[in-house]
Amino acid sequence: MLESERLEAVLVFDLLNVRHLCGFTGSNGLLLVGESGAWFFTDSRYTLQARSETRGVEVVEAADLDAAAATAIDAAGARYVGYQAASLTAARRDRLTRLTDAHLVGVETAVDALRVSKDAGELKRLREAAHLAEDALRSVAELMRPGNREAEIARAFHVACLERGAEGLSFETIVAGGERGALPHAKPTDRRFRDGELVVVDFGVRWEGYCSDETVMVPVGDVTEEARGVYEVVLQAQRAALQALRPGVALRDVDRAARDVIRAAGHGEHFGHGTGHGVGLAVHEAPTVNTRSRDVAREGMVVTVEPGIYLAGRFGVRLEDTVVVSETGWEPVTTLPKAFGATFTGG
Numbered sequence: 190m191l192e193s194e195r196l197e198a199v200l201v202f203d204l205l206n207v208r209h210l211c212g213f214t215g216s217n218g219l220l221l222v223g224e225s226g227a228w229f230f231t232d233s234r235y236t237l238q239a240r241s242e243t244r245g246v247e248v249v250e251a252a253d254l255d256a257a258a259a260t261a262i263d264a265a266g267a268r269y270v271g272y273q274a275a276s277l278t279a280a281r282r283d284r285l286t287r288l289t290d291a292h293l294v295g296v297e298t299a300v301d302a303l304r305v306s307k308d309a310g311e312l313k314r315l316r317e318a319a320h321l322a323e324d325a326l327r328s329v330a331e332l333m334r335p336g337n338r339e340a341e342i343a344r345a346f347h348v349a350c351l352e353r354g355a356e357g358l359s360f361e362t363i364v365a366g367g368e369r370g371a372l373p374h375a376k377p378t379d380r381r382f383r384d385g386e387l388v389v390v391d392f393g394v395r396w397e398g399y400c401s402d403e404t405v406m407v408p409v410g411d412v413t414e415e416a417r418g419v420y421e422v423v424l425q426a427q428r429a430a431l432q433a434l435r436p437g438v439a440l441r442d443v444d445r446a447a448r449d450v451i452r453a454a455g456h457g458e459h460f461g462h463g464t465g466h467g468v469g470l471a472v473h474e475a476p477t478v479n480t481r482s483r484d485v486a487r488e489g490m491v492v493t494v495e496p497g498i499y500l501a502g503r504f505g506v507r508l509e510d511t512v513v514v515s516e517t518g519w520e521p522v523t524t525l526p527k528a529f530g531a532t533f534t535g536g
């Protein structure tokens with residue numbers, strides 16, 4: 190990256206990128222990668238931790254990380270230093286500009302791009318995260334019956350995850366019955382499940398830093414023919430997208446494969462979001478799988494495939510799996526079956 194951008198150093202602010210590059214897991218630190226070495230600046234709360242868990246960097250304790258990094262940049266004589274604009278506030282950038290003689294050059298998403306292909310150790314953690322979450326969800330499945338509340342399920346799931354060793358949730362669990370399912374990112378409420386409705390459960394945990402992300406639809410009692418029909422459209426859309434996914438394919442074409450199925454069923458305007466996103470240290474990260482995506486599938490990429498149909502005031506259906514792109518197509522990361530009603534009995 191230094192060569193392609195003609196930079197002499199790069200400053201890494203985003204803590205997930207810092208973790209990926211040098212292993213630091215704390216909440217305050219700044220990484221400077223130069224041509225002849227790398228320096229990791231952190232405050233006294235984290236000095237010992239940083240010395241024990243980082244690799245390939247010299248740990249420097251500093252009260253003012255930006256001032257210390259600026260001093261190091263000037264001492265090294267670096268004139269052009271890259272940074273990822275999306276992970277830096279304008280105020281902090283302005284201050285850094287005053288602190289150093291070097292020119293700060295935005296390198297857009299180049300640092301994020303280093304995280305896009307997962308290695309075997311990352312894949313193992315991603316799969317372990319997914320399995321932990323699935324096991325926790327199975328353990329609360331029997332609570333999903335008429336009269337129980339969305340928020341009760343979300344709480345019970347959270348506890349079950351922590352009991353199984355999860356570091357936490359990768360996002361706030363979505364449990365949304367009936368008309369609330371038409372809100373793609375509904376917050377669980379005290380609404381009680383009613384007989385005959387479909388419940389969206391979008392759930393994920395964090396395990397050894399890595400996230401899981403999966404959505405199942407749980408039928409409570411006998412759901413209507415209409416809801417069942419919409420479910421089948423979403424299932425076909427998800428299958429079409431997965432069918433299209435393999436190395437070399439533009440991810441917007443994977444999005445299109447799902448979108449075409451939903452459009453053909455007359456629900457084009459009821460699918461407003463993208464088909465998927467990357468998952469790793471962050472639950473949402475590069476690449477994107479949507480109509481505007483410029484990313485191309487590559488082996489080792491981990492993405493979600495999550496088409497949905499949302500009928501305002503009535504109900505919604507989304508099915509989401511996380512998969513890893515393989516040499517010839519993809520392999521599953523999440524594993525709960527998505528055929529109608531099979532989520533817990535078939536899993």
Ligand code: GLY
Nearest residue numbers: 360391402495509
């Ligand atoms: N859980 C958020 C998402 O599926 O993107």
Ligand code: MN
Nearest residue numbers: 391402403509
């Ligand atoms: Mn999700």
Ligand code: MN
Nearest residue numbers: 402493495509
């Ligand atoms: Mn997702």
